[in-house]
Amino acid sequence: MISLSMFLGQALERSEITVATEAGGTVVTTCRDGSAFCLDKLVCATGFGSQYDNELFRHLRRESTLQTGYRGAPVLDDDTLRWMRQDGTPSRIAVSGVAAQQVLGPFARNVIGARRAGELIAGLLESELKMKQRGVSRPEI
Numbered sequence: 001m002i003s004l005s006m007f008l009g010q011a012l013e014r015s016e017i018t019v020a021t022e023a024g025g026t027v028v029t030t031c032r033d034g035s036a037f038c039l040d041k042l043v044c045a046t047g048f049g050s051q052y053d054n055e056l057f058r059h060l061r062r063e064s065t066l067q068t069g070y071r072g073a074p075v076l077d078d079d080t081l082r083w084m085r086q087d088g089t090p091s092r093i094a095v096s097g098v099a100a101q102q103v104l105g106p107f108a109r110n111v112i113g114a115r116r117a118g119e120l121i122a123g124l125l126e127s128e129l130k131m132k133q134r135g136v137s138r139p140e141i
């Protein structure tokens with residue numbers, strides 16, 4: 001599980017995110033150890049195990065406004081691997097690993113899939129950063 005900040009990345013390594021909810025312009029996450037974080041974006045780099053049965057994905061399916069498809073798989077934006085909301089806009093949550101297999105195919109579970117997911121997600125973050133640096137404002141998602 002990767003967060004955008006190294007500090008948070010280190011903190012999250014010690015626990016498991018069980019709940020993630022979009023709230024205003026942030027994603028609020030709660031961990032099994034009771035800690036909670038407010039993030040700009042959340043990348044669920046949760047690996048190759050079945051993502052549709054774990055606590056985090058069960059919560060996201062049950063509680064949120066995110067779109068799910070066959071067997072609860074996340075409905076993703078093909079270019080950025082962001083999880084789409086039910087209203088058709090991309091959310092602040094992106095995925096890699098098996099959770100991205102609808103876009104990346106069977107290689108999503110392997111290193112080559114993880115690398116491709118990384119390229120797509122990093123591309124999105126890079127273009128957002130460049131726009132911010134140029135002072136180009138676009139509607140906050």
Ligand SMILES: Cc1cc2nc3c(=O)[nH]c(=O)nc-3n(C[C@H](O)[C@H](O)[C@H](O)COP(=O)(O)OP(=O)(O)OC[C@H]3O[C@@H](n4cnc5c(N)ncnc54)[C@H](O)[C@@H]3O)c2cc1C
Nearest residue numbers: 001015016017018045046047048056097109110111112114
């Ligand atoms: C025995 C074996 C052999 C393999 N051989 C190959 C091979 O030869 N070639 C190949 O390409 N691939 C191989 N793979 C697959 C390869 O290991 C994966 O593709 C790679 O590890 C994926 O990296 P990742 O960072 O996406 O996920 P992972 O390395 O699985 O990391 C995901 C991390 O997210 C954490 N996590 C999950 N859910 C949460 C949560 N809710 N909150 C916080 N953290 C969470 C997990 O604990 C884990 O640390 C093999 C796998 C196994 C098991």
